[in-house]
Amino acid sequence: MRDKPGLSKDQLVETLHGRGYVGVTLRQVTDWRSRDLLPPFDLEGASLGRAHGRAKSQWSRGDLITEQSVWIIELLNLFGDYTHVHVSLWLLGYPVHLGRVREALSQPLQRTISSVQRECTAERNMEDVLSEDAYKLASKLQKEEFPMLHIPADAIDLILNLFVNPDYDLTDAGAFEAFQEWQEQCQRLQATWTRSTSQPRAADSIESLLTLASTVKQYLSVVEVKRCVDEATYDDLRVVGRDITMLRHMWLMFTKLLARELPNDLHLPKDLILRFVLGMGRMAIYFDLALRSNGQGGDIDSLMSYCLRMVEGAFHEKFGDANSSQAVEAA
Numbered sequence: 001m002r003d004k005p006g007l008s009k010d011q012l013v014e015t016l017h018g019r020g021y022v023g024v025t026l027r028q029v030t031d032w033r034s035r036d037l038l039p040p041f042d043l044e045g046a047s048l049g050r051a052h053g054r055a056k057s058q059w060s061r062g063d064l065i066t067e068q069s070v071w072i073i074e075l076l077n078l079f080g081d082y083t084h085v086h087v088s089l090w091l092l093g094y095p096v097h098l099g100r101v102r103e104a105l106s107q108p109l110q111r112t113i114s115s116v117q118r119e120c121t122a123e124r125n126m127e128d129v130l131s132e133d134a135y136k137l138a139s140k141l142q143k144e145e146f147p148m149l150h151i152p153a154d155a156i157d158l159i160l161n162l163f164v165n166p167d168y169d170l171t172d173a174g175a176f177e178a179f180q181e182w183q184e185q186c187q188r189l190q191a192t193w194t195r196s197t198s199q200p201r202a203a204d205s206i207e208s209l210l211t212l213a214s215t216v217k218q219y220l221s222v223v224e225v226k227r228c229v230d231e232a233t234y235d236d237l238r239v240v241g242r243d244i245t246m247l248r249h250m251w252l253m254f255t256k257l258l259a260r261e262l263p264n265d266l267h268l269p270k271d272l273i274l275r276f277v278l279g280m281g282r283m284a285i286y287f288d289l290a291l292r293s294n295g296q297g298g299d300i301d302s303l304m305s306y307c308l309r310m311v312e313g314a315f316h317e318k319f320g321d322a323n324s325s326q327a328v329e330a331a
Helices: 009-018 026-034 062-079 085-091 098-119 126-141 153-164 173-194 206-219 222-231 234-261 270-293 297-319 321-330
Strands: none
Touching: 009 026, 009 062, 026 062, 062 085, 062 270, 085 098, 085 234, 085 270, 098 126, 098 153, 098 222, 098 234, 098 270, 126 153, 153 206, 222 270, 234 270, 234 297, 270 297
16 A cells, blocks of 8 residues: 555556547656646655665646646647647646746747748738738638638738737728627627527727727737747746636636527537637737736736626526535536
């Protein structure tokens, strides 16, 4: 009998095989550890005596390590490589080395900047490049079955320029009108899914969209966000990690509430939902870091507290205080 029962690498492989992941090998688990996708062992192997070496080191929280390993496999199957795994694990609440998280957040931003800059020539400026990309992406999204993804090309053009083009002058009225059109479409779809009899909320005015666009351009451009990510300390990331925990808690309650409203015959692809949620989570991290870096931490804390009270209030009203914890876990 071990004084401190834990989980070794060999036992992890055996456990994963029992869960149906029969292709996992000891070499893969070692690779995950070398990439800091799994935390270091916290139970050092005891000495077996002279000439017998030491027992294998272990993780004390075997169940957590097993579930984290399952997610590593599922995320690799979803994304095809390790590009998004570190940040996705962090969003899901698993321990990940913060240096790896910062690196994984920074690299896609640098790739985006470099990719657009390579396409620019004397004849094609950045706005031309982004406009072409916007129309290509809109064409692809039109083929998706999910209508909310049918975003007008001008709206995508506006979004890309706000985040990528530091010289965008915010004078394209047609782009803002296209964004309004997409807003209205999303609100109509939401009303249909929830079977609401009330009129959908009006889309934001051009003036309010322009104010929002100015804020995005100033604080949330790709170049500015990358600077904030690269300069973030571990303490900065821990604060964001605290916000992620709150967002994850609110998301679980929100999805449980939404499930009560959506029709039973509405089935959305699991991979699509997971990509969307993790993508939105990554965006939330970027925004959180950038806004806190620019002195907006107090506003974020107030907003998070307000949103949490609102979601918890709606959740308790629907499920009752006594069943709230169980309902969140079931979500």
